[in-house]
Amino acid sequence: MTTKTIPVSLPREVPLITQAQVLVVGGGPGGIGAAVAAARGGADTLLVEHYGFLGGMATAGEVNPFMPNHIDRQSLDTGIFEEWVERMAHYGGVRGDHTRTFDPNVARLAAEDLCLDAGVRLLYHHRAAHVESSDRRIRAVVLHSKSGLGAVRASQYIDSTGDGDVAALAGCAFHFGSEQTGGAQPMTLCFKLKLDRASAPDGKRDRDLYLLMRESMDDIQAAYRKAQEDGRIECPRENVLVFRGVDDDVVHFNTTRVIRKSSIKGDELSAAEVEARRQLRQIIDVLRSEVPIFKNARIYSIAPQIGIRESRRIIGRNYVTVEDYKAARRYPDAVARVRYGIDIHNPEGKGTTIIHLDPGVWYEIPWGSLLPRDTDNLAIGSRCISVDHAVHSSVRVMPPVCSLGQAAGTAAALAVKAGCDVSEVNGITLNTELRKAGRNLLEHDSDHAPTPVRSPEQQEKKLAAQSKAAGNFSA
Ligand SMILES: Cc1cc2nc3c(=O)[nH]c(=O)nc-3n(C[C@H](O)[C@H](O)[C@H](O)COP(=O)(O)OP(=O)(O)OC[C@H]3O[C@@H](n4cnc5c(N)ncnc54)[C@H](O)[C@@H]3O)c2cc1C
Structure with missing residues (x-):
């Protein structure tokens, strides 16, 4: 600035x-x-x-x-x-x-x-x-x-x-x-995806969808890392970090990572929001297209603002x-x-x-x-x-x-x-x-x-x- x-x-x-x-x-x-x-x-x-x-x-x-x-x-x-x-x-x-x-x-x-x-x-x-x-x-x-x-x-x-x-x-x-x-912890924009029961394999549709999703964690990490190597995901975080939502079919993502931007500088905080949403789009695209349980997942929520750790x-x-x-x-x-x-x-x-x-x-x-x-x-x-x-x-x-x-x-x-x-x-x-x-x-x-x-x-x-x-x- x-x-x-x-x-x-x-x-x-x-x-x-x-x-x-x-x-x-x-x-x-x-x-x-x-x-x-x-x-x-x-x-x-x-x-x-x-x-x-x-x-x-x-x-x-x-x-x-x-x-x-x-x-x-x-x-x-x-x-x-x-x-x-x-x-x-x-x-x-x-x-x-x-x-x-x-x-x-x-x-x-x-x-x-x-x-x-x-x-x-x-x-x-x-x-x-x-x-x-x-x-x-x-x-x-x-x-x-x-x-x-x-x-x-x-x-x-x-x-x-x-x-x-x-x-x-x-x-x-x-x-x-x-x-x-002198670097502060990175910022992370949190978001949640809602899984579609129809994307669960036959015979497993009545399962807790979050637990079912966790069974695909190796595939999720592999798809994420491959997309990172190819440049389709620009998020520098080492892996996908997820938590359970309150409902069985909701997955909370603490995965985007914006580095080397200061949250106490107005212009850098604004740029961090744009960068985090770019990462979010990329992560969702890869999961939907490459991990079957996420095939028809839809956006459940995106935090109103990027998360500031430090x-x-x-x-x-x-x-x-x-x-x-x-x-x-x-x-x-x-x-x-x-x-x-x-x-x-x-x-x-x-x-x-x-x-x-x-x-x-x-x-x-x-x-x-x-x-x-x-x-x-x-x-x-x-x-x-x-x-x-x-x-x-x-x-x-x-x-x-x-x-x-x-x-x-x-x-x-x-x-x-x-x-x-x-x-x-x-x-x-x-x-x-x-x-x-x-x-x-x-x-x-x-x-x-x-x-x-x-x-x-x-x-x-x-x-x-x-x-x-x-x-x-x-x-
Ligand atoms: C991505 C991320 C993941 C995290 N994961 C976890 C987790 O899983 N579990 C956990 O327990 N903690 C987690 N934390 C840590 C935790 O969320 C925060 O450290 C905690 O919320 C800090 O609380 P606070 O009241 O100090 O500040 P904040 O929660 O930041 O609240 C500050 C408030 O002040 C307001 N405010 C700021 N500036 C002004 C101003 N100038 N004038 C008026 N109002 C103002 C803001 O709008 C906000 O409401 C995480 C943090 C981040 C960013």
Whole structure:
């Protein structure tokens, strides 16, 4: 995109749309957890969302299923995440009890139910475009909508945009992508195909069509790879990745892969949508023409937007690294426990790095990873917390992200009550509040030597070394 500039005459003043005690920007899994927790904590809470519905990647990105984050089949995301799933089940849109597949339409309804019941005020079709801040505090967020520009003032702010838009606009430092290459995980446009029972072999037409399709997986992979070699499929992903839809005859594809494009650059995000749909057309053509079970399959759905796995990671007051992950590190101010493994789709092309934790092992996310280093009345309630590239690939899945949001929202309400900023909320008090609200966290136990918060000096040193190595540190 050109770097040429032109003078503009943007307004020096904008209407104040409304005020709130807590403003949550972004209504994905993190924003749902944040807004519901803040409202339940007694704060007047406004949730602003770019789309006309909630769910973020779960709905607008049609990402599926909820990846398991369990110990001994017990969810580590008890609390608002599990309530969200229960509400979905009420509409009949969930399947499975461990790795749960869900209907994105139902996810929208259930998320809105939770927010409205908690007393959250919803403002759809508004997008954060600018942040007014001074003296380490956000003073207002300027939104853009069909009405033009307008501002919202709050006492405490939560960035649940996934991309860390609010934090970045407030001037918070962030990392982007891998420490070695600077590349973020690829984007993927999710879609679903509906199988035609008539395409099943004789005598098998009454079978679960998804399971029947899985019996053709070798043929599917062979056809895909051959088409890749011939140039008929340009998707760089190594294989076809599919999951079950809620219905037996629906196949969910997490297969397109757009590499080397940044989701926080408008023009590259737009180009990514076009590239992903080109890949989608090619994949569908090959499957329909070469794999009998897909012969008459038709498009069931295409996500409204391309899925974004990784973008900014806002530098916080603590920082969790892959060494902490491997050491299964615990913290006295833990706000989430995570067992889901490292899962890095190669930012440069083929391949996916997956590293599982041993059975029964988890690591923790400390409160300081949700608190931007550079702003005092802002917490991060979405995937873009202060962790490295590898840990982000683990914590980013929807169940723990919703729990991170719940922690940010709970803390923001505590701050409003205490008349302080969210960054002053004590992490051990927060951990206790979250446990009272049913979160599956552990009480600090002196037998498990906790890791002290990294001192700012240690953290500066570490970040400076990483920034030098990667050249991707930005303010
Ligand atoms: C292709 C793909 C596959 C995945 N597979 C799985 C999976 O199988 N299982 C799993 O559990 N997780 C999966 N994930 C991860 C998971 O979906 C995301 O990491 C998770 O949804 C992040 O939640 P979030 O709330 O941080 O952000 P998001 O879900 O991205 O939500 C952010 C919300 O903020 C809104 N927003 C953004 N910017 C602004 C702005 N400036 N102003 C106003 N609103 C704004 C957006 O519209 C959106 O609603 C996958 C992700 C992708 C991309």
